[in-house]
Amino acid sequence: MEGIKTYSMKKLFWENPYLREYVSKIAKKDGNRIVPEQTVFFAFSGGQASDSGTIGGIPVKEAVNKNGKIEYLLEKEPEFDEGNEVKIKIDWEKRFRIMRLHSAAHVVYFLFKEKTGIEKLIGSNVDEQKSRIDYEYPESVKGVLPELEEKANAVFSQDNEIKTYPDAENPEKRLWECMAWKSFCGGTHPKSTIEIGKVRLKRKNIGSGKERIEITLES
Numbered sequence: 001m002e003g004i005k006t007y008s009m010k011k012l013f014w015e016n017p018y019l020r021e022y023v024s025k026i027a028k029k030d031g032n033r034i035v036p037e038q039t040v041f042f043a044f045s046g047g048q049a050s051d052s053g054t055i056g057g058i059p060v061k062e063a064v065n066k067n068g069k070i071e072y073l074l075e076k077e078p079e080f081d082e083g084n085e086v087k088i089k090i091d092w093e094k095r096f097r098i099m100r101l102h103s104a105a106h107v108v109y110f111l112f113k114e115k116t117g118i119e120k121l122i123g124s125n126v127d128e129q130k131s132r133i134d135y136e137y138p139e140s141v142k143g144v145l146p147e148l149e150e151k152a153n154a155v156f157s158q159d160n161e162i163k164t165y166p167d168a169e170n171p172e173k174r175l176w177e178c179m180a181w182k183s184f185c186g187g188t189h190p191k192s193t194i195e196i197g198k199v200r201l202k203r204k205n206i207g208s209g210k211e212r213i214e215i216t217l218e219s
């Protein structure tokens with residue numbers, strides 16, 4: 001797929017993470033690999049799972065970030081061609097759960113930092129079932145979880161604005177901001193903490209001196 005670096009792709013999931021479908025022109029096609037000019041379909045990045053959905057009615061098998069663009073591998077070769085306008089549609093139920101769980105992970109991260117002083121993550125991941133943050137921690141995190149869960153749910157019971165925006169110096173880098181908290185993050189997020197709803201926190205030991213906090217949605 002030559003020439004792929006010569007144009008930019010508009011990532012609509014950043015401007016409007018609530019957009020469930022969009023008709024875009026196809027910029028490149030190579031068998032069942034396609035690159036649209038604009039997209040609402042998130043590809044795995046920063047620990048956040050890819051969306052599920054269809055392009056031109058054909059299920060997407062895989063979405064891959066490549067040089068700032070996203071290439072989609074379709075389940076079969078489409079009949080549409082470069083230059084055609086095609087509908088890109090995502091599984092909204094899955095996406096919205098990912099958005100809620102992703103912002104929830106940021107909030108729990110900052111609450112954990114405020115409680116323990118620890119800010120270094122050794123891993124993190126978000127899919128539609130759960131999000132998780134991993135730490136090097138000398139003991140079980142079980143003791144701090146009830147307090148963290150209560151504080152997190154207090155945040156999620158109120159309408160606190162969540163903002164995401166490009167970094168002034170490097171627009172490909174983005175920021176997540178809520179209340180006094182700010183992080184670099186290129187994921188998709190709800191507009192308010194009230195959309196997250198009630199969560200549950202669970203501890204998992206993932207090896208000697210390594211602790212995981214798992215976050216799941218109550219509904």
Ligand SMILES: [Zn+2]
Nearest residue numbers: 102185186187
């Ligand atoms: Zn994030």
